[in-house]
Amino acid sequence: MTEPDAPTTTWWQAARRPRMLLLLVVLLGAAAVCGRLGAWQLDRAEVRGARAEARHVAEQVAADPVPLEGVLAPQTAFHGDMVGQKVAVTGTYDASGQLLVPGRAHDDVTGYLLLTPLHVPQAAADGDDAVLPVVRGWVASPADADVPPSGQVDVVGYLQVSESAGSGVRDGQTDAISSPELLNVWGGPIWTGYLVVASSDPAQSPDVLLLDPPRSPGSGLNIQNLAYAAQWWIFGGFAVALWWRLVRDEAAGDRRPPEHDGEPAPEPDPDGGRSPVA
Numbered sequence: 001m002t003e004p005d006a007p008t009t010t011w012w013q014a015a016r017r018p019r020m021l022l023l024l025v026v027l028l029g030a031a032a033v034c035g036r037l038g039a040w041q042l043d044r045a046e047v048r049g050a051r052a053e054a055r056h057v058a059e060q061v062a063a064d065p066v067p068l069e070g071v072l073a074p075q076t077a078f079h080g081d082m083v084g085q086k087v088a089v090t091g092t093y094d095a096s097g098q099l100l101v102p103g104r105a106h107d108d109v110t111g112y113l114l115l116t117p118l119h120v121p122q123a124a125a126d127g128d129d130a131v132l133p134v135v136r137g138w139v140a141s142p143a144d145a146d147v148p149p150s151g152q153v154d155v156v157g158y159l160q161v162s163e164s165a166g167s168g169v170r171d172g173q174t175d176a177i178s179s180p181e182l183l184n185v186w187g188g189p190i191w192t193g194y195l196v197v198a199s200s201d202p203a204q205s206p207d208v209l210l211l212d213p214p215r216s217p218g219s220g221l222n223i224q225n226l227a228y229a230a231q232w233w234i235f236g237g238f239a240v241a242l243w244w245r246l247v248r249d250e251a252a253g254d255r256r257p258p259e260h261d262g263e264p265a266p267e268p269d270p271d272g273g274r275s276p277v278a
Contacts, residue, residue, distance in 0.1 A: 014251040023246065027239040034236030038229040045225035065156045068120075074130040074189035078161045082193065084213050085159045089132060089195070091120040093148035097186050100145065100173045106138040106209060113138055114208060115177060116148050117186045118155065118195070131186045133162075133177060133194035137208035146205035153202065157195040160214040 014020060065088035072082060094117045101113035114136040119129040134155065139145050166176030169185050183190045196211050197204070 011247050011251045015247045017250070020243075020247055020250060024243050027243045031236035031239040034232045034239065038232035038236070041225045041229035041232060045223075045229060048225060068132070068195075069123075072159065072191060072193060074122075074132075074191050076192065078159075078191075078193040080161070082159050083161060084215070086156065086198070086213075087159060087195070088154065088156045089118070089120055090152060090154050091118040091129070091132065092152055093118055093134075093150070094186070095148050095150075098145070098148065098172075099169060100142055101135075101177060102173055102175065104138065106211065109140065111138055111140045112142060112145070113177075113211075114145055115174065115194075117182075118153070128189075131182075131188060131190045133179065133182055133186075133191065135160075135177065135194060135196045135211065136200075136204055137197060137210050139208055144207045146208055149200065149202040149204065151202075153200055155195065155197060155200045157197045157199075158213045159193050160196055161193050 015024075063086045065086045068087040068089040071085055071087055072078065097117040099115045101115050103110060104113045105111075116134050116136050118132040118134045120132050122128070122130055134157070136148060162179040163176045165178045165181050166174060168174070168181055174181065177194050179190050179192050179194075196214055198210065198213075
């Protein structure tokens with residue numbers, strides 16, 4: 001006689017059982033605690049990161065500048081640890097090549113950056129002047145843009161990596177400080193980064209506001225606390241996934257055929273139950 005099939009249990013039926021509901025409440029509580037601890041660690045990452053960044057900026061401002069040629073040469077790769085490096089360079093501004101960079105905020109006000117090519121003499125006897133992109137500061141409108149100081153200028157500033165290419169240069173403006181794009185307009189050789197002015201001699205117009213030292217992406221967050229936050233959120237997700245796995249196992253267990261009591265069935269005859277031939 002054929003045994004009747006075991007009743008089928010869906011995962012929804014298994015999930016509504018009292019013990020599974022109680023387990024869900026416990027694990028959801030654990031996930032909520034993990035989520036709250038992760039948020040707390042994220043807050044700690046922001047607070048500790050902001051403090052560390054403030055100390056770093058203060059050290060940058062107080063540091064003595066080093067010669068630019070000792071840090072970065074034209075047409076050479078810009079490394080991440082160069083961001084914010086305080087350097088000094090001497091050259092001559094090309095006022096005819098000055099550009100405006102629109103859509104840049106300063107103290108929560110959107111305005112323009114003044115981007116000016118600085119021609120820097122090179123030590124090589126057969127070399128022409130190299131071009132250093134210099135952000136001389138920020139202005140609220142194009143009318144506030146001044147003419148850069150003429151003649152030889154001693155500039156101190158902070159290095160920043162070149163930006164990704166934008167839509168190009170047109171009408172005296174560019175939406176990106178991109179060395180490859182500027183090379184097509186200003187010529188070269190050109191630096192693969194640009195300089196954010198901290199001071200210059202002769203001085204610039206007071207209408208041009210100086211910018212803060214540049215920052216690396218994510219520098220305002222503490223990495224260790226970020227890792228702790230991620231760990232707590234992973235633990236919370238694991239608690240929910242564990243309940244789902246237990247529900248599936250509960251439903252699958254009900255579908256297994258029942259085990260029969262008594263002695264096990266005899267093994268099948270390899271001869272198929274046929275009588276031997278004399």
